[in-house]
Amino acid sequence: MSISAADILPAPKAKRRGRQRSVEAESAILHATMNLLAKRPLRDVTAADIARKAGVSKATLYKWWPNKNIVALDAFLASMQEAVAIPDTGSAEHDFTIQFEAAIDFYKNSSGRLLCHFIAEGQSDPELRQLFRERFLKPCRQNLKIIWQRGVARGEIHPSVDGDLVLDLIFGPMVYRLLVGHGPLDETQARAIIRTVFGGVRNPQTPGQ
Amino acid sequence: MSISAADILPAPKAKRRGRQRSVEAESAILHATMNLLAKRPLRDVTAADIARKAGVSKATLYKWWPNKNIVALDAFLASMQEAVAIPDTGSAEHDFTIQFEAAIDFYKNSSGRLLCHFIAEGQSDPELRQLFRERFLKPCRQNLKIIWQRGVARGEIHPSVDGDLVLDLIFGPMVYRLLVGHGPLDETQARAIIRTVFGGVRNPQTPGQ
Amino acid sequence: MSISAADILPAPKAKRRGRQRSVEAESAILHATMNLLAKRPLRDVTAADIARKAGVSKATLYKWWPNKNIVALDAFLASMQEAVAIPDTGSAEHDFTIQFEAAIDFYKNSSGRLLCHFIAEGQSDPELRQLFRERFLKPCRQNLKIIWQRGVARGEIHPSVDGDLVLDLIFGPMVYRLLVGHGPLDETQARAIIRTVFGGVRNPQTPGQ
Amino acid sequence: MSISAADILPAPKAKRRGRQRSVEAESAILHATMNLLAKRPLRDVTAADIARKAGVSKATLYKWWPNKNIVALDAFLASMQEAVAIPDTGSAEHDFTIQFEAAIDFYKNSSGRLLCHFIAEGQSDPELRQLFRERFLKPCRQNLKIIWQRGVARGEIHPSVDGDLVLDLIFGPMVYRLLVGHGPLDETQARAIIRTVFGGVRNPQTPGQ
DNA sequence: AGCTAATCGAGACGGTACGTCACGTCTTAAT
């Protein structure tokens, strides 16, 4: 899933004359960024901080990225190298549970804070918002949709329900609680969410329903 | 639901000696703030802007509020004067649908952007995050929980499902989409969300389930 | 030599109606001011500081004095209660030496710093400058002129030299060094100054003069 | 005698890497400062005023100078480009008269007000006081001491009198009157001061002396 | 083997918002 800055920037048409872009610099910037983001929130990491830590000039940073938020997004994506294997247990509900528990576990660390900051900064940085959707959210959701599709194919999931809606019913509450912190977020909650999304909150015993 | 700055500050026991706090100033600040927030995002509204527009000094603003974000929250809360009547149609699902549609309608305007900015700024401003939960979220959710409680009492809603979870299953997706903008948010979606939360995504026809 | 605020302000015509002016307040203000000025420079003492220390409201302070600088001048003058006895040894040079040594001794303490601050603040506060001349400088110089007059009368001092010039030749260097700190200021210097002012710097032995 | 900010800052050893300090900015700042100081007193000139007038950012100003007072001192020094030719008429008294009259003439304008403000601000700004002595006073006095030295060498001036004292006897009264304004300051006074400093105030005719 | 560009580090720059401070004025209830 890793996406380097090169993906965003124009492809190097043939070989350009002059000094080539420094790969070390890019790598140093991304690593320095993740390093800093592990310690303090995105808002408190300045472009100058990143440049200093990476041993790179601010100009280099701004040459390849429009601003530090997008550097951070890039660094975050680059750090998610290993492709996540989508489980396939034969039960969509079980698969979702596995994936969702893993997600909550992952976002409990500084990754969650970072995710929140991307969403937060995206409120006043449309480009970040856009890239966040394209580069991060879309691939994630495409993976998850496979579970949904299997569920529909197997007849487990009602075909009338939109796949995007299913994902948002699952991940919406998680993101909400991550951002606002008004409720707990652990394995128990993960299971309860999946169980409820699948079963619904309606009481079937009720005669009048 | 309106909450003025006075709620946050020490209550005026009897009448204090000395010049009283200017009610006009407070009101002017709150109105000016809402006025500005209707035009541009919270990030682009400065403390000086608010002070100028309110005909008030910056010092006065900082005397009563720690920063402009919390002024904005206060202004937002003050603008939500009218108590929202909780519907009671006899069906929790219907009640939720009414309320949820109203909410989505409300947050489609600048209110939604403001809500998003509160959540966004809250990521790097713990006090705002805390106040947002206490002053805004809590009262809202207490209202909504009444619908849930009636539903449980009537046997419509399965008693095993936590009320907070129900609210997050409904509002989580909305907030998620408001913040990230990866999916639509309209009356159709509102109904689909409520319907799915109540009915679940599981296909009951499936024999193997 | 003490001059109270009352001297500056309009005399209380008969008995006015209502609460009478608090003498304690005035005294408390003047004492508090001197107290504060002994600790830190005039610039760093605020009107609020004085009011707080005196247990008085800022409004009271501003009612009777135009600003804190003039409060300070008043406080300084009030603290110089005891009339200085002018020496009369029969020699103007000796008398001046005695007085000048005493002056340098006096201004070595915080009094000197205060004097400097009056002169300094006077650069941007014409009223202070004016009052400093009238209330402080004039009385001081009138005293000192007695020494000069006696010297002229006795034939010690050349009648062609203006008395004010004599005083400035003596005290100018002192004030200059107090303010700028470019040279020492002690008993030795005091004597050298008086000696030189009386004798001149010209070398009488020089034949060609 | 001109002293630029560069003198205060670390000398540019060879050519440093990176963008060089803008000479235009420095020059613009110094000129703008003098320009403003010709119109209103130092106290009423703000750092923002200078920056705006110079077309420079406040940050740049604060990068190179600790505060506006020292900018002003620098600007004042820079404006005193032309080296003052020390007169050499063969008579120290005459030389001093020429120089002193010129000084009084110079300080009659806004320069005198500026000088006073440097001394005034120096009372609460030790760095300014220090720089004023080092950068302004010292060079001035070294020039003037040449006159004194010649006078001593020629036998005109009594060798027992310290050169610094001679200068303070002459300039002390001038500075005193400039600051306090208690006496006139013109050509007549200038001559009277020099004459008295050289001849002393003592009446030689007096038999009893 | 130069020439020519693109890139690099360093860091200065204009701009703008921040939150604080002191000023001198004012309003209020109590004396």
Added chain:
DNA sequence: ATTAAGACGTGACGTACCGTCTCGATTAGCT
């Protein structure tokens, strides 16, 4: 009428970060 308390408008302060820019140095393909 004057007081203590203290809120108020004004306006400067010095700091921080933004994103742009200008340097001289470095590097590599092209002549």
